[in-house]
Amino acid sequence: xxxxxxxxxxxxxxxxxxxxxxxxxxxxxxxxxxxxxxxxxxxxxxxxxxxxxxxxxxxxxxxxxxxxxxxxxxxxxxxxxxxxxxxxxxxxxxxxxxxxxxxxxxxxxxxxxxxxxxxxxxxxxxxxxxxxxxxxxxxxxxxxxxxxxxxxxxxxxxxxxxxxxxxxxxxxxxxxxxxxxxxxxxxxxxxxxxxxxxxxxxxxxxxxxxxxxxxxxxxxxxxxxxxxxxxxxxxx
Numbered sequence: 001x002x003x004x005x006x007x008x009x010x011x012x013x014x015x016x017x018x019x020x021x022x023x024x025x026x027x028x029x030x031x032x033x034x035x036x037x038x039x040x041x042x043x044x045x046x047x048x049x050x051x052x053x054x055x056x057x058x059x060x061x062x063x064x065x066x067x068x069x070x071x072x073x074x075x076x077x078x079x080x081x082x083x084x085x086x087x088x089x090x091x092x093x094x095x096x097x098x099x100x101x102x103x104x105x106x107x108x109x110x111x112x113x114x115x116x117x118x119x120x121x122x123x124x125x126x127x128x129x130x131x132x133x134x135x136x137x138x139x140x141x142x143x144x145x146x147x148x149x150x151x152x153x154x155x156x157x158x159x160x161x162x163x164x165x166x167x168x169x170x171x172x173x174x175x176x177x178x179x180x181x182x183x184x185x186x187x188x189x190x191x192x193x194x195x196x197x198x199x200x201x202x203x204x205x206x207x208x209x210x211x212x213x214x215x216x217x218x219x220x221x222x223x224x225x226x227x228x229x230x231x232x233x234x235x236x
Contacts, residue, residue, distance in 0.1 A: 004077045006044055013041040013051055015060040017086040018078055019225075020071075022181065024063040030225055031061055047074065053128040054229050064089070068117050068153060068184035075185050079192045086135060086235050088228045089185055089198040091152065092221075093177035093225050094158045095205035096168060100147055100176050102208050103220040105227065107131075107139055108198040111182040112172055115155050118187055129186040131197040139197065139231045146227070149176045151200065153183035159204065168206075177202060190209040199224050 030052035031038040038052025049062035080085040110130045118126035158178045162208045182198040189196035
C-alpha cells in the first residue's frame with residue numbers, strides 16, 4: 001500500500017495509462033459505462049479513481065479536480081509514486097476562436113499560460129509547453145477530423161474574468177480554447193520524462209451564446225471519452 005498526502009492505494013491498482021477528467025462523478029460515470037471488472041481504488045478527499053478493463057486493456061480513470069494546483073498534485077503523485085507513464089486529460093473548455101464551435105472536440109497540442117506555475121515548481125519561467133506527440137499521433141489516427149492546436153490554461157474560470165476583451169488582447173492570436181489544467185499536466189510530464197495530452201469538448205463560446213441541451217453535451221462528451229479510450233488501446 002502506498003499512501004501519499006492525496007492518494008492511498010496499492011501501486012498495482014493503478015494502470016500505467018490514466019484518463020483524467022476533472023469531475024470525480026465523471027470518473028465514476030466512465031468506469032460504470034465503459035469499464036469491466038472495475039473497482040474504486042482511491043477515495044481520499046473524494047477524488048475518485050477507478051481501475052478496470054476496456055476491451056481487455058487495464059485502464060485507470062482518476063479525477064484531477066479543478067485548476068492547475070489540483071492537477072499538479074495528482075499528476076505528479078501518479079507519475080512519481082505509481083509508475084504512471086501516460087495521462088490523457090479529458091475535459092471541457094470555452095472557445096475563443098470563431099472557427100471552433102460548440103461541442104467540437106479539440107486536441108491540445110500545446111498549452112499557454114500567463115501564470116508562474118513553472119517558476120514555482122522548478123524556478124524556470126516557461127509560458128508554453130507542448131503535449132506528447134506520441135499520444136497525439138495515436139489520437140489523430142483514430143479521428144482525423146478533430147480540431148487540434150494551441151490552448152490557453154487560465155487560473156480564472158473564463159466566464160468570470162472581469163475584462164474579457166483586455167484578457168484576450170494579451171493572448172496569442174491562434175489559440176482555440178481556454179481551460180484550467182493542461183499546462184500543469186504537460187509541464188510536469190515533461191519535467192518527469194512522462195507522456196501527457198489533453199482532449200477537450202467545447203461547452204461554451206465567446207461567439208455563440210446558444211444554450212446546449214444536456215443530451216447534446218453528454219453525447220459529445222461521449223465522443224471525447226470514447227476517443228481517449230480507443231487511443232489507450234494503442235499505447236504500449
